[in-house]
C-alpha cells in the first residue's frame with residue numbers, strides 16, 4: 001500500500017493487519033453461509049454489543065445517520081416538535097431531526113469541552129421542545145448528570161449520539177446507557193469500525209426497541225406482515241461478523257488511544273500557542289479524535305502537511321453557520337464558543353496502531369513551528 005503521508009491521520013490497513021486471520025475467517029464464514037443480510041451474525045453482534053454497552057436491546061441498522069433517524073421516528077417526533085442539539089457536531093446529528101419532521105434548535109458548546117453546555121439548554125426550551133440530543137464529541141462524554149436532570153424536569157427524551165464515543169464513560173457509567181436511546185456509527189474510521197457502513201441504536205426500553213426494529217424493516221418483523229410503512233435500513237452479515245471480531249479488541253484499542261493522548265498532552269503542554277484538549281472531571285475520554293486549539297491553526301496545518309503529517313479540521317464550520325441552516329439566521333454572538341472554535345481547532349493524527357516514533361514526529365514539528373520566526 002502506498003502511503004502519501006509519513007504520519008497518516010489514521011491507518012485502517014495497519015489495524016486490519018493486526019487481526020487479519022480472524023477477519024478473513026469471519027468473512028469467509030459469512031460467505032459460505034450466504035448470511036448476507038440479517039441472519040445469525042447480525043443477531044449475534046446485536047446481543048454482544050448490547051451486553052458490552054450495558055443495555056437490554058440493540059437494533060442494528062445501515063449506518064449511524066439512520067440510527068439517529070430511526071430512533072427519532074420511533075420516539076414519535078412530529079411536525080412542529082423542537083429538538084435541542086449541539087452547535088458543534090457532524091451534520092448527521094441535526095439533519096435527521098429535520099428528516100424526522102422536527103425543528104432543529106442549536107445550543108452552544110461548553111467553553112472548555114467541545115460538548116453541549118447544559119447551562120444553556122434550559123434557555124432553549126419552549127412548550128414545543130420534545131427532546132435533547134447530546135453528542136459525545138471526539139470521544140468525550142457530555143455532562144450527562146446535568147442533561148438528564150434537565151430532561152427529567154421538563155419531561156424530555158434524550159437521544160445520545162455516541163457515534164464518536166464507543167465505551168466512553170461519564171462518572172464510571174458507559175455512554176449510551178443514560179438516555180432513552182443512543183445511536184452508534186460503525187463507519188470504518190470510528191473507534192469501532194466496520195468495513196463498510198453500519199450502525200445501531202441501543203435502549204433499555206423494550207417497546208421502543210420493537211418500534212425501531214419494525215420501522216427499520218419495512219414496518220414488520222415477519223415477511224409479508226407490514227403493520228406500518230417503514231424504511232429499509234439493515235446491517236449486513238459481513239459487517240456484523242467483522243464487528244464481532246473487532247468488539248473483542250475495542251478495550252485494548254481504547255487504551256492505546258488514551259495512552260497516545262496522554263503522551264500528546266504531556267509533550268504539547270509546554271509548547272507556546274498550543275491548547276491541549278481538556279478531559280472533563282469524571283469523564284473517560286476515548287479520543288476518537290485528539291483536537292487541539294491554536295490561534296495560527298491554518299499556518300500550523302500547512303507546516304505539518306509539508307513534513308508529511310496529516311491533520312483534519314472537525315469541523316471547519318459549526319452547524320448553525322452552514323449554508324444548510326441559513327434559514328435560522330444564526331449570529332456568531334449566539335454561539336460564541338462553537339463559532340470561535342471554527343478557526344482554531346485542529347485534529348492531530350491518533351489511531352491505536354500509531355507508533356511512538358510517529359507521535360514524536362508530530363511533537364517535533366509542533367516544537368519547530370513554535371520556534372520559527
Ligand SMILES: *Cc1c(COP(=O)(O)O)cnc(C)c1O
Nearest residue numbers: 063064065090092093163185187
Ligand atoms: C459519524 C457520525 C454520525 C453518522 O454516522 P454514519 O455511520 O456516518 O452515518 C453521526 N453523528 C456523529 C457525531 C458522527 O461522528
